[in-house]
Amino acid sequence: MATIKDIAKRAGVSVSCVSRAINGYPDISAETRQKVLQIVEELHYYPRASARHLVTNQTHMIGLIFETHDQSGLMHPYIAKVLTAFSQAIGSQGYDLLMFSNSRKPFDHWGFVERVKHRAVDGLFLIGKPPDLDALMETAVPMVGLDFTLTGPSAASVMSDNRQGVQQLVHLLYQQGYRRFGFAHGPLTMLPAMERLQGFYSGLRDVGLVPRPDWIWNDNFTYAGGRAAAETILRMTERPEVVLFSADLAAIGAMQTFQEHGLRIPEDISVTGFDDVDAATIVYPALTTVKQPMVELGQAAAQLLLEMLRNGQHSLPQHLTIPTEIVWRNSTMTQSLLAPDMPKEA
Template identity: 30%
Template structure:
């Protein structure tokens, strides 16, 4: 491994001069600085992370706490893309990523203790268990924290604009002549409550009377529950002409039931999903859905967390809302009853 001593010998300068050049000190000539930096790069020098941590009081390591309710882990398309964008942006800024687990290596630690054990500078929290005491302790701690899709007082949050997303879907469905619109929503979370608010607010604006039996609950990304809720909607004496699903995976479960009953999509009944995962563009017909901007959500979270770490006194503590984009697809037909 190349050391500062090796670089100093190659450049015929002192080790102190090499240290100053590589750490950005001003009391060294520009030509000497450029020579040292160029030589260090050519020799493949890498700074010692422990030494850098001692000097800067930072580890340049960000913790990621991600536990979704269905235990899908990184197979969860939405969070997978959010975290990939977060990781890419953090690495561009010189930070590494460590996933935080409360139970690792036989050591039973709280999330906060695990973060301290790993020496992370800050934490991204992206999970559905926000009200557990373990999470609350971490949120109340002195560690810089940014959350995804959940807001805590006095903490930075980056959220998808779920109200806007559902409103765009309902606007499009209504523009296609549908008035009998059913909504299968997800579990009781802040995300779901915002989406329900957007649904009722938009349907009321159009003067639509949505029967209670048109609104059902099914867990996110659960094909079986979405299928059961779809069966119940189709069995109604006055079934809906369009069904909105909580996510694209759930929509697949509902569409399977619709096709098994000999109904055509969208000719006999229209459907929509939510999220905009890659699968929807490979389906036949392509699923109408609201594409969440996972890239922007992840990169924004990384920028805000790093700003909070590096500039704690000037970083704005606020909620940052990211709009999605409607993908019209081909699963919403013009309603023949209109």
């Protein structure tokens, strides 16, 4: 395996000159840099990350801390798409992604703070709010949070416009003639769930309707939670005409439960979701939903973090909210009052 000394000997320069050429220092002539990099490529030399860190004070490693509310974890289609877009964006700039495990064994006495310092990551991407967030922020490691508000001298956050998405959906359903609305929200300890519930209340208020407390449930953002909510609805003597779920997976669980009990969708009851995961187009009937900009969220999180790493300060908004859009499919009734500019998908 080639060493930095081999590169220096072949190029006829010092070891320090090779190091400075590899790490992009400006005090090396273009001719020398080109010569060194060509030899590096020919000999397949890869500098050790630890040595590079000593020279540049950077590891080119971004840490991922993921706090989930259910067992789906990184397999959840929303998380998977956001994270894929984020990883691709930082990868294009030469950064790798290091995931910190929720299991701390064999270092039970080490929390996230100690492990972040030990791994010397350049930045952090937080999906969900970790329990030791305040201590993490004291490390001054640049960080971006997803789906919660994170502000500070070296912090930023991104999320969808959850409230606007549900509020707009209520308006459009009302335009079609729906008057009896049910809503299934996620865990209200999570900001997206709270904002979607606020959007539901705001939408009903806008059109002059009063929410019914007995038509509001918790779906936990999960397939099982959607099935449980549907079972509750099936036991009711008076049901809503349409039920808005805070997650597509919950909506799909509810749809299948309704169908197992002989209800037709949307003729007997209409269902909507939130996310626009791939499965929303596969189920029958296809699911009307609020589309989250998952790829854009991942890319925006990467852009914010890379900006902090480059400049050491914010030149972009510290909290970025990205608009959602309604995708109309067959799990809701299509009426002549449907807004003509509404995105439509069979």
